[in-house]
Amino acid sequence: MMRHVLSAIVQNVPGVLAHVSGMLAARGYNIDSLAVGETENPHLSRMTFVVVGDDSVLEQVRKQLEKIVTVVRVDDISAQEHVERDLMLLKVKAPPEKRSDIRELTEIFRGRIVDVAPEQVVIEISGQEKKVESFIDLMRPFGIVELVRTGRIAMVRGIGKHVHPNTGVRRFAGMDEK
Amino acid sequence: MINSLTKKQQAQLTTGADIVVQTLVNHGVDTVFAYPGGASMPLHQALTRFSDRIRTILPRHEQGGGFAAQGYARSTGRVGVCTATSGPGATNLVTTIADAKLDSIPMIAITGQVATHLIGNDAFQETPIVEICRGITKHHYLVTDVNDISRIIQEALLIATTGRFGPVLIDLPKDVQMATTIPDYNAQLDLPGYPAAIRQGPYFQAKPEQIKQIVSEIHRAKRPLIYAGGGIIASNASDALRKLVARTKIPVTMTMMGLGAFPNDDPLSLDMLGMHGTVYSNTAIYHADLLIALGVRFDDRVTGKVAAFCEHGKIIHVDVDASEINKIKPAHIPIVSDLKYALDELNKIVEPPSDIDPWIEQVQTWKRQEPFRYNEDYPGILAQHAISELCRLARDRDPIITTGVGQHQMWAAQFYRFDNPRTFITSAGLATMGFGLPAAIGAQAAHPNRLVIDIDGDGSFLMNIQELATCFCEKLPVKVMLINNQHLGMVVQWEDRFMQGNRAHTYLGPIDNPEAKGRGNGIGPDRRYPDFVSIAKGFGCGAASIHRKEDLVPAIQEMIAYHGPFVLDIAIPYQEHVLPMIPSGGTVMDTIRE
Numbered sequence: 012m013m014r015h016v017l018s019a020i021v022q023n024v025p026g027v028l029a030h031v032s033g034m035l036a037a038r039g040y041n042i043d044s045l046a047v048g049e050t051e052n053p054h055l056s057r058m059t060f061v062v063v064g065d066d067s068v069l070e071q072v073r074k075q076l077e078k079i080v081t082v083v084r085v086d087d088i089s090a091q092e093h094v095e096r097d098l099m100l101l102k103v104k105a106p107p108e109k110r111s112d113i114r115e116l117t118e119i120f121r122g123r124i125v126d127v128a129p130e131q132v133v134i135e136i137s138g139q140e141k142k143v144e145s146f147i148d149l150m151r152p153f154g155i156v157e158l159v160r161t162g163r164i165a166m167v168r169g170i171g172k173h174v175h176p177n178t179g180v181r182r183f184a185g186m187d188e189k
Numbered sequence: 190m191i192n193s194l195t196k197k198q199q200a201q202l203t204t205g206a207d208i209v210v211q212t213l214v215n216h217g218v219d220t221v222f223a224y225p226g227g228a229s230m231p232l233h234q235a236l237t238r239f240s241d242r243i244r245t246i247l248p249r250h251e252q253g254g255g256f257a258a259q260g261y262a263r264s265t266g267r268v269g270v271c272t273a274t275s276g277p278g279a280t281n282l283v284t285t286i287a288d289a290k291l292d293s294i295p296m297i298a299i300t301g302q303v304a305t306h307l308i309g310n311d312a313f314q315e316t317p318i319v320e321i322c323r324g325i326t327k328h329h330y331l332v333t334d335v336n337d338i339s340r341i342i343q344e345a346l347l348i349a350t351t352g353r354f355g356p357v358l359i360d361l362p363k364d365v366q367m368a369t370t371i372p373d374y375n376a377q378l379d380l381p382g383y384p385a386a387i388r389q390g391p392y393f394q395a396k397p398e399q400i401k402q403i404v405s406e407i408h409r410a411k412r413p414l415i416y417a418g419g420g421i422i423a424s425n426a427s428d429a430l431r432k433l434v435a436r437t438k439i440p441v442t443m444t445m446m447g448l449g450a451f452p453n454d455d456p457l458s459l460d461m462l463g464m465h466g467t468v469y470s471n472t473a474i475y476h477a478d479l480l481i482a483l484g485v486r487f488d489d490r491v492t493g494k495v496a497a498f499c500e501h502g503k504i505i506h507v508d509v510d511a512s513e514i515n516k517i518k519p520a521h522i523p524i525v526s527d528l529k530y531a532l533d534e535l536n537k538i539v540e541p542p543s544d545i546d547p548w549i550e551q552v553q554t555w556k557r558q559e560p561f562r563y564n565e566d567y568p569g570i571l572a573q574h575a576i577s578e579l580c581r582l583a584r585d586r587d588p589i590i591t592t593g594v595g596q597h598q599m600w601a602a603q604f605y606r607f608d609n610p611r612t613f614i615t616s617a618g619l620a621t622m623g624f625g626l627p628a629a630i631g632a633q634a635a636h637p638n639r640l641v642i643d644i645d646g647d648g649s650f651l652m653n654i655q656e657l658a659t660c661f662c663e664k665l666p667v668k669v670m671l672i673n674n675q676h677l678g679m680v681v682q683w684e685d686r687f688m689q690g691n692r693a694h695t696y697l698g699p700i701d702n703p704e705a706k707g708r709g710n711g712i713g714p715d716r717r718y719p720d721f722v723s724i725a726k727g728f729g730c731g732a733a734s735i736h737r738k739e740d741l742v743p744a745i746q747e748m749i750a751y752h753g754p755f756v757l758d759i760a761i762p763y764q765e766h767v768l769p770m771i772p773s774g775g776t777v778m779d780t781i782r783e
Contacts, residue, residue, distance in 0.1 A: 022382065025331070026320075026329075029323060067515065
């Protein structure tokens with residue numbers, strides 16, 4: 012089972028998220044994460060999916076996404092050189108005697124402590140999924156109180172030809188049909 | 190704001206409801222099937238102002254209106270339009286929208302909605318119909334600004350009738366219907382993700398090298414077969430298909446949606462394939478070395494066991510919807526294209542296979558060995574006999590046949606012989622009981638001078654029987670040939686085959702009759718329940734009831750000759766099974782023949 016990062020440019024209209032997520036649920040696709048946000052163009056939003064499945068599943072997910080009228084383009088980010096990030100906020104128990112350990116680990120992971128309370132701290136950390144997950148493992152012994160993650164976002168590196176002028180994303184093979 | 194307009198501008202102010210109707214008229218819509226209610230009254234008021242350009246037909250249930258719109262669309266190829274009010278009116282359309290989605294029928298459903306300031310408040314007759322219908326529409330709109338109406342109607346018409354056709358829902362709050370603006374009937378479409386809207390040149394056209402690939406595969410094939418579906422009819426490619434077959438002599442089998450694409454009586458027609466298809470078509474698919482799949486979706490009722498379907502052959506799959514390619518069965522040559530374009534291009538350069546005479550001979554032998562058959566000596570009337578006789582008596586008038594869903598539908602597909610596309614109108618994908626009568630109404634409205642016959646079952650007919658009132662009041666002389674076995678015959682057949690004949694609520698007569706417990710004689714009393722003749726007459730229709738074989742031909746003749754809607758109730762036995770039958774998930778080797 013492969014994990015693929017798909018990115019969809021969608022029209023920024025009401026209901027498009029419900030339409031896309033409803034289609035994925037109705038057809039039984041396994042989505043690991045889904046992140047949505049506006050793009051540099053206020054009429055368009057970007058959805059980033061992590062899809063689990065073999066190539067035939069990926070092909071169907073892509074085609075079914077492309078069929079949705081408000082979906083403008085779909086790109087397979089993971090088929091190209093790309094950067095991907097998860098952002099996490101993590102609240103961990105931090106009594107005074109443990110605080111320096113936590114701070115040290117946070118620094119090693121290039122995270123930031125963004126809130127301090129007498130017995131707890133909130134840490135912000137971003138990076139590739141593996142990094143974020145190892146940090147979670149390291150924090151577990153201290154006692155994780157709460158954890159929230161954005162889901163994956165990803166972007167193709169700025170290289171070479173076939174770069175789409177509006178988005179900086181290379182076109183997905185077969186996009187000509189759309 | 191309004192006060193600052195000039196007199197001329199004020200005169201141009203138009204209500205949202207009028208803009209809806211004007212836009213429809215501008216795009217050639219001449220008929221709508223519309224059931225009014227509180228939230229769609231402005232729309233109906235507007236329809237009266239256009240009554241010289243658009244006919245509004247009042248069904249007796251919103252589902253009837255939705256299926257009538259489908260009958261109109263399926264028989265013409267043009268978009269069918271239906272409307273309903275908010276809440277229950279809208280939810281009554283849901284089944285018809287799902288049905289249009291599965292069979293790729295161009296339909297626009299316009300629903301009234303509560304006023305925008307009430308949306309989300311659980312207002313009177315409020316349902317979130319767009320939320321309900323997201324997964325069963327090709328696209329959907331909730332209109333919140335009167336200035337968007339003309340653009341949205343134009344987008345909906347484009348979306349419904351391009352690419353793979355499908356239903357579009359437009360939810361129109363009452364205040365938006367009543368608001369006024371200066372309309373822009375040439376508004377710029379806003380569909381950056383829709384090929385038909387963004388492509389300057391052609392789209393969904395097979396590439397020349399793909400056409401050449403088909404040519405060389407055909408030339409090399411020893412046992413080629415065409416598997417033709419609804420896509421041929423939707424893209425008006427029936428003539429192109431006939432040309433291709435005339436040129437190449439490749440035999441053709443059709444899905445139920447494809448019936449009429451190629452004439453049943455052509456020697457190269459292998460008729461319908463699949464669960465209740467011909468043994469010869471299913472056998473031919475099994476042995477084919479090249480399957481040319483045109484506008485089909487490898488539905489489970491066609492393939493049975495997918496791995497065994499055409500397991501010895503290469504598959505060329507041509508469809509306008511890219512997501513159908515490789516969805517069920519991987520294609521060796523996948524082609525995303527409009528069917529008519531692909532076949533026209535193919536016909537320019539295709540050459541016959543080098544040597545398929547032995548194959549054609551083999552196929553003809555299979556065809557002779559096992560035609561569809563029934564007991565012609567049966568003393569009463571069998572459904573298969575009634576449909577064969579109807580075909581014999583009505584065929585030269587090129588009628589449009591509709592059906593409900595169940596055994597009678599399969600027998601109609603098997604025993605009626607179709608010559609032309611858009612003459613067999615049936616709910617194939619969703620298989621909705623109650624489809625036949627309202628679909629016939631839509632077809633009749635589109636073709637006032639043609640003979641339109643609904644071959645129906647007693648269970649299906651009862652599901653939308655109120656539409657007899659529409660037939661009578663709107664002067665639509667639809668004929669209903671009712672195949673009445675007093676049971677839900679297809680479920681009975683499965684009970685008999687797979688559940689030891691235990692009757693589980695499949696008898697439609699009174700529960701104290703022996704048939705309710707499965708202890709009947711296989712025929713049942715001649716007098717059926719309910720009394721369809723009295724019902725039909727109560728609606729103002731002509732009607733007759735028969736059970737003797739000798740009465741069949743004169744009764745059909747009387748039905749066809751009748752000026753007005755007519756119900757011919759034919760009592761048939763209920764022990765008959767639709768055969769042949771390949772059980773779910775089986776192969777041609779598992780065919781049940783007896």
